[in-house]
Amino acid sequence: MSDTRITGVTGGAHGLAATYAAVRHLADRFDDAGSELRDWSGLGVRTLGDPDLAASAPLSPLTFALAERAVLAATTGPDGVLVESLGWESDAVVVCEVVAMIDTCDDLVAFAFQPMTERLFAITGPERYSGLLALTYGGDGQPGVRHPAVEVPGSGEQPSDLAGLVGQLQHVAALSQGSGSPLNGTVEVQTIHGPDGVRHIVYLPGTDDMTTLPWTQDGDVRDLPTDLLLMAGQDNSYQQGILQAMAQAGIGPHDPVLLVGHSMGGMEAAAILGQGGGGFHVTHIVTAGSPTAQVPSFPAGTHVLSLEHQGDVVPHTDGAPNPDTVQQATVTFADHGGAGGVVGDHDYWHYVNGAAAADASADPSVQEQLASLHESGFLASGDGPGATVTSQVFQIVRAP
Known part of the structure; x- marks a missing residue:
């Protein structure tokens, strides 16, 4: 840790x-x-x-x-x-x-103790300028969902704690090796077959290409234009592709769903839950390094656990701290080592550390969030018969 x-x-x-x-x-x-x-x-x-x-x-x-x-x-x-x-x-x-x-x-x-980074983004009005910048890229196209012949390490095991969830998300993100990777846009759906029914964990990595320009935009759906659309609270191809992949994975409308996302992936998870789940029974989300304050509210009874590394500027780009609500608990943490700088402070290494610290936390709000993940069957409890876990990997691309 x-x-x-x-x-x-x-x-x-x-x-x-x-x-x-x-x-x-x-x-x-x-x-x-x-x-x-x-x-x-x-x-x-x-x-x-x-x-x-x-x-x-x-x-x-x-x-x-x-x-x-x-x-x-x-x-x-x-x-x-x-x-x-x-x-x-x-x-x-x-x-x-x-x-x-x-x-x-x-x-x-x-407001008085709000980090300077948040104040700067608040002054510039991220929801306004993001929407205007997104217009320079033209239309967002349509999502295409593929089934790449790849496997994700650890996909056959049910996570037992928060660090396991973030670690599995890191494995999924590792399929995208740089802005030109042929596997950009990959997500994973883990289906947990327990004695009391099925539930699903959907892993949503973040941005693959932050350097996209209007004349270099291609089929990568996790790019800068999608970030801008999300910040402006607008629909986008990645979000629609996630919902299509969930449907193709066989997730039923009443099956409990946990969305786990880093950066843009967490923003998509928050947007989907904030809009009522997109036709699915989304009950929990976990975000890592994701700005989510642009989502007005989450449905009563749902659980949102947000991890924010103290040195990471990305969670502040929404220009406001996460609101203090019953549904959402935000855990801020600091660690030592690992990569530094804007990119390094946003790295998965820090968020696996932060997740492990949250697992060990005695804070009652954190404990309630973790207990709910266990009680809902997303995290293995160690009691009773083990669950069978299956995995499906999808690749979401932007079609013209």
Whole structure:
């Protein structure tokens, strides 16, 4: 793990958003209690209007008067339920106001401590300039999906932890050896056949060619124009090719799916989940070095675990930190060694280290994300009969 340490965790099931949601739920309970107490205050009038009680007044005027005083005191008196209902409802309003103020303060503090790289990208407006630059490349073409006769090392084994997932993704990415590689655009679909059904892990490597110019664009679908389209939040051939490959792999609409992506691959995973899964039951995604803040939100109940190397500039190119949400937990880490520089800091070596550090983390949000991956059957648990794993490799290209 090369002395890797986690430097920060935001979001997830135990993040600020989850805490604020719980406090707002408490405020709702206060409000409900106030409404119920206010309804009870009407019992005084209804009780005193009871015919049997009214008939007893001439028979025992003193005890009737005492009963009347007690009922009115309990319902509409200074310490009665009507006054108490106003207190509970006032508390509900105060709690909501305080949470809103803290939330605003959090945003201001986050901006103050936002890395300079994020601020620079935010100033330039990546979603605007990316869309404009993408126009210079013309149309994005149509995706073509092929079945190359290649195998990925480790594809027959179910990953047992997060480091295993990122390591398998690294094996898939190794099929693309440079911008001119004949296997650029390859992805892998692992199908896990367990005693309780099937689930699938789709591995999505990142950019193959960052130097594409409008007059050098070819069939490589993981190129600079696709990055620009993704940053602008637009549809693209790589994304459509991923969905076609998933369909050709036999993934059913109700089969649980985990998408694992590095860089552009993680951006595609986030975009697919943010749009509802593209016709598939995507429940989890893991991203490594991927800017994902351009995706407005993720469906309730889904899990997004994002790894960001502290020296990697790529996750900051969306111009904003990942939002603190219940669905997404972002793990920032630092390590020593390996390649440096813009390209080196984005390397898989760092992200395998970061994944191993997350596996060992005691942070409750990280633990909840990892537990969900195990409970959903994507990661081997070591208990019970082992699963059978099959693999299919697809190559996505851009057709004219």
